[in-house]
Amino acid sequence: MAEAAKKGLNAFATIKNIMSELKKVDKAFTPNSQQYQYLVEQMRADQVTTRRYSKAANESESVAKLYLSYIQGTRRLNTLQERYKGGEKTVEESARLVGLKLPERKY
Template identity: 85%
Template sequence: MAEAARKTLTAANTFKNIIAELKKVDKNFTPQCAQYKYLMEQMRADQVTTRRYSKAENESESVAKLYLSYIQGTRRLNELQERYKGGEKTVEESARLVGLKLPERKY
């Protein structure tokens, strides 16, 4: 029985983390939106399915963790792309960035 309680707790934590990640990505993600309702339906359906049919050991929990990893990675990638976008810098801009000054050009 303790094993079942641990699995439920782990699944609930994974679900909470998925919700938190989706809120970071989409400010309109609320309990009233369709995506939230769908996730709740899936979580409830999974509890019943796992107890009755259990296709594989921790299958749905593994899928949830994989999804969590995917949305975390996607969010981090978007943050990094946003942070470092802007194209290439000129030689002068790059030198200035590291505190150097290029010699003056004589034409």
């Protein structure tokens, strides 16, 4: 397989993964949405720009992979924060969690 074809497949897979991540975060992200159309536009424009102006090798693909990593990390962070939210526990609640009992307070 030619080098250019391999690069094209890698770039396509990255864009596909970005779109998949965006669908997980935003249910309104569909082929009819403006964000989707913008990504497709940018992908097409980049193909022409890369060929015409000879950007550094894989520059656009590297930026796309960086963005993919960012949105995956953000989604995972939000999932973890949602899962473990609930505020701080009191000292008494924390002690009970680990099987300890606080001494009784005498006022």
